[in-house]
Amino acid sequence: xxxxxxxxxxxxxxxxxxxxxxxxxxxxxxxxxxxxxxxxxxxxxxxxxxxxxxxxxxxxxxxxxxxxxxxxxxxxxxxxxxxxxxxxxxxxxx
Numbered sequence: 001x002x003x004x005x006x007x008x009x010x011x012x013x014x015x016x017x018x019x020x021x022x023x024x025x026x027x028x029x030x031x032x033x034x035x036x037x038x039x040x041x042x043x044x045x046x047x048x049x050x051x052x053x054x055x056x057x058x059x060x061x062x063x064x065x066x067x068x069x070x071x072x073x074x075x076x077x078x079x080x081x082x083x084x085x086x087x088x089x090x091x092x093x094x
Contacts, residue, residue: 003050003051004051006051007047007048007050007051008047010043010047011040011043011044011047014039014040014043015040015043069093070093070094072091072092072093072094073091073092074089074090074091074092075089075090075091075092076088076089076090077089077090
């Protein structure tokens, strides 16, 4: 609705400026009238295109970005190496 009102006001503004700035039309001088009609028609068509629905036909859904991976940390773990218990640092990530 907002775009339609803006387009209508734009067309009215351009039409009003053409009416006041264009000299009176005479039968032997059709160039000014042709230019004014072309500008007015272009403004009307441009306003209609600008206020039309988007070309894709519906809402666009954008996937949310993936959450960052959880932080990793170092943990000391012990394991049996066959001769005895050994403690080593292990990086743990979830």
